Amino acid sequence: MEATAADAASSPHAAVARWKSDFSRVFQHYLDRSTPHPLGRWLGTLAVAAVYVLRVYFVQGFYIVSYGLGIYLLNLLIGFLSPMVDPEVEALDGPSLPMRGSDEFKPFIRRLPEFKFWYAITKAFLVAFVMTFFSIFDVPVFWPILVFYWIVLLS
Template identity: 40%
Template sequence: MELEEGDRSQLNTLSPISVRYHRALIFYRYYLDKSVPLIKERWAALALLLFLFELRVVLTHKWYLSCYTHGIFLLNQFLSFLTPKFDLSLQQDEENKELEAGERSDEFRPFIRRLPEFKFWNYSTRATLIALISTLFNFTDIPVFWPILFVYFIIIFILTMNRQIKHMLKYRYIPLDIGKKKYGSK
């Protein structure tokens, strides 16, 4: 975790607060890079953070609006994770034009996510930490009638997942690699 020469000269021209911020950022990026191959451990840590946040909300009977906004953010991230990077409806229109012209492209097109797994985990972890920290302050506890928010979240979840599943069926792609064959040495 040594600083390179260019980083050191750049840090010398900054204020002490900026230097500490940049060192903290380098420290954060170093351990973030170290966590890339640790997929199960990363997701277990996120599950633990989510459990702590939900436990805090349930035990205190507060911060329902924070919980709702956090849930909406995670749903949005999950949908980006399930969605292909390139619009399949435009690709299908191009293939139809090729068929009309007499050309057919049987080119293999791998599934590329709009939001890669690591970024999905990273953004979700950051959001969960922010939501957990927000439960430490009373001014972030805005009183709401939580059953309405819960029902509204369930409705949004069902409608968006229904739309996503129809899109997956229409364009025949599977965004998750659960159950796919693994090739290689045993």
């Protein structure tokens, strides 16, 4: 039997690929629409974070997930607050003036832009929230040690 183009298009694999493509397009559309609304985006992320914190509080577990989330958020914050070009490395090369109009000096460009920072934080909280529904991630630890170690890393 020969498979026709219509049979190939109606296969389960093609249906899943089509659904994934449609979902990706719709998701990107809403991401693009949310770009000019930073306050709304951050309030939504704050709501997601509050739901996660309440879940961990009521379950009384998943401290290692929260610790990993805290380390990841700290890493994102460092990237957000760091400049794209390290001034110390640039100082070793010596100051240079722009040679063309396109080489205009910009005093501070973040290594991690605000939108990507927000998106990564929101995804991190959502992944951590989903992890709280699986007991394999509820590793028993003495949580004050994790809090102390995180404070040491922060400082």
